[in-house]
Amino acid sequence: MTTTLGTASAAPGERDTGRLEVGETRDGSSFGLPVAVINGERSGRTLYVQAASDGDELNGVGVIQRVVPRLDPADIAGTILIVGIVNYHAFQVAEHRNPIDDTKMNRAYPGNETGTSSERIAAATFDVATRADMILDLHQGSTSRMIDEVRVRCGKRHRLHDDCLELAKVFGCGYILDQKGPDGQLARAAPDEGVPTVDPELGGAVGWDEESIRKGVEGVFNVLTYYDFLEGDATFESQTRARGFEQYGAPNGGLVRFQSDLGTRVDAGDTLFEVTTPFGERKAEVTADSAGILWRTRRLPQVATGEYVCSVATDIDSY
Template structure:
């Protein structure tokens, strides 16, 4: 019998339930939605979580599609799922936990007696530590971004090769291989010996069908390659960037992008122009280095110094 919160499944069974993470302001219990898919045959354990940032919904869309397709009688090993991590932020469609104004993916490994976010991080990290592989499903918040996977352990980490291979198997086509900030699950879990990646499934308001489709395919790639499901997966070559150049606006006004997401960029290429409301050019911003146009703001209006876009650089393939 395998349990996660109130979900409990014998071999060949599936169950859903709730994972207790504390109480709300009126004293009612808070439970994260969880699922256990316990395979009929022995095997590895995969942990999947989504929406550690409350407005990043594409991962929730992936979970909604993947779980009904998993037949535990055909599965080797176990899949543990937390469908919504940042409970409070999800309820109000915000990025950060409004109870403690915290970005959840900076709170790992958590503290079971700590703040709201630390308690949620502790409970979900306890589940993640039971796994052989971890998928922490994200997106680029509500900005515009290509579909990519992030390897966050750092290139000198003892688990880097395993994390990079997991990213290749997931197979969004693009990988960011850059050490992440402290407190990220994809930083902390590899230090426990668990290969972990951070798929960033595009960027959208609400969710995006194509990003969800790629995420679903990525999960099944992992399930097949690592032996949870029968079949064969040959990982495809990925385009990897090792860092970002980020660009802000030198002037206030309206942004007109000169590059499309995923397009190659050469040093000196115009990335965007800024005009006033009457169309008069106020600024033109060019690329410092060659790379790939990776991410951009969604709304056209900017103040001076405000973030506009990012270019992935130090690009290769693997």
């Protein structure tokens, strides 16, 4: 059966790219999101993948750029639907939020087809995503430095929690954040429609990170193999799962100097960071309240009093 997504249309054994029209720009011209359809020769499940829901989170675009050329429809059972850039307006200006309505796109799901710019884009992509059997919503920590992780956002009491957790483990970044997310996230909204969804956060800060992109590419192929889109033996290892966090702010203004690297295990009382003057004079030392893993840190060194500095995962196990 031929599968269409926007202007992309592919019969079994074919692939196509095109645009999913979602509105008009300020000069009245139409715009569309870049989309791809890979329709396997054999029947099977449907996977939906999207990237750049937040416009400056580019590693997911890098993953798609590397994955799609490697997908031969002759080798695939099932269908892969891809929206390569979701937050069109923010991507154009390299910003996190949609500048048309100052909205963070990953708080707009399931969207509204007659609403704001972000709500319309969310509605259009949500309609496509919920045609699938599983969803990968590729992100990165654009405003922070962070480890590569996969987020399960539906909450532990959700009926699809185990399915989402399995999908996160199969993706295989090594770390899983298992914590109910804010309203409006795709990984919160899509499980309510019966579609297991995870939110891989591929590294942090702005721009390409080749190592995180490599992990993302491996993760996508892990999913394709495990769920029988591609032939092969899927193997995966136990992941470190975090379900709770302690956040640390700056007790003084100045420059932050970290004493531990991302992913490092820390004990209660270990120094996490110091705050110094521009001349290296120490103003404050902040230590861990509990044992855990340094999971996330601010990107820029300068801080004002009370400003966020880092997060330590404290409720940790293996899955």
